[in-house]
Amino acid sequence: MRATMSREKKHKMKNSNWQFWVIIAIPLIYAIVFAYIPMGGVILAFKDYSIKKGILGSDWVGLRYFKQFLLSPSSSKVIWNTLVLGFYSLIASFPIPILLAVGLNEIKAVKFKKTVQMVTYAPYFISTVVMVGMLMQMADLRIGIINKLLGLFGVGPVNFFGDVNIFRGLYVWSGVWQVTGYSAIIYIAALSGVSPELKEAAIVDGASRMKRIWHVDLPAIRPTIVTMLIFACGNMINIGFDKVYLMQNSMNIARSEVIATFVYKVGLVNADYGFSTAAGLFQSLVSFLMLITVNKLSKVITETSLW
Numbered sequence: 080m081r082a083t084m085s086r087e088k089k090h091k092m093k094n095s096n097w098q099f100w101v102i103i104a105i106p107l108i109y110a111i112v113f114a115y116i117p118m119g120g121v122i123l124a125f126k127d128y129s130i131k132k133g134i135l136g137s138d139w140v141g142l143r144y145f146k147q148f149l150l151s152p153s154s155s156k157v158i159w160n161t162l163v164l165g166f167y168s169l170i171a172s173f174p175i176p177i178l179l180a181v182g183l184n185e186i187k188a189v190k191f192k193k194t195v196q197m198v199t200y201a202p203y204f205i206s207t208v209v210m211v212g213m214l215m216q217m218a219d220l221r222i223g224i225i226n227k228l229l230g231l232f233g234v235g236p237v238n239f240f241g242d243v244n245i246f247r248g249l250y251v252w253s254g255v256w257q258v259t260g261y262s263a264i265i266y267i268a269a270l271s272g273v274s275p276e277l278k279e280a281a282i283v284d285g286a287s288r289m290k291r292i293w294h295v296d297l298p299a300i301r302p303t304i305v306t307m308l309i310f311a312c313g314n315m316i317n318i319g320f321d322k323v324y325l326m327q328n329s330m331n332i333a334r335s336e337v338i339a340t341f342v343y344k345v346g347l348v349n350a351d352y353g354f355s356t357a358a359g360l361f362q363s364l365v366s367f368l369m370l371i372t373v374n375k376l377s378k379v380i381t382e383t384s385l386w
Contacts, residue, residue: 210257
């Protein structure tokens, strides 16, 4: 009797949870098909790939392509450009969403707060192609609004996309404008969980607004800040391909050539699949090591970590 009831109970539990497993299965299948199965292609980094012989039949060359990539003068420049652009992006884009979230949290006028959120959040939904096209139009030498405004102050037209020294700033700060509102959402959510009693106690103690932010709000969201910083450091070297490639031209290529565009040109344009795969795998390994290192340091210094 008990065995029969137990079997019926398990059967009911399985029937009641099938929707949950269906929801889990969709992203799981997506990850397996588009993330894990393609990982088998990294074997190309260790082989002299031949279409005729196939991936498994191609000759094994070991670490030859990694040595070639690390010792090549052009590759060294590409690695340096990637690191500098990634570090610049991290320094510029990480603190601004926190400042925006704290500022919005202090605003009492609901309509104004919602308007600012909408204006700062909207650029995230602009596609990269459209955004770069907008930048090109606004920075045009003849009709661009930016050069028109500079002309009002007596400054000559600036070739923003042709000046190699401007590329990094243009890339980074356009990215800050696009993602700041979206990145601030998680901090706004964290700030909503700050205890009102702590704020009231700080007000009773005579703390100014800045002191309340520094001693109440920021400590409360510190775990969130540290966690997002770990992720940001892990992705520092993973400069996206699409935006850099769209902004790249023959005049700024000395600063705009990064690992992602280098892999595309060597792999797909020049059909050197082994060398390009080695370069891409090197980028992924560096990102993984940075994530592990920053996570370990964070655990020691702040006692907050991903694992």
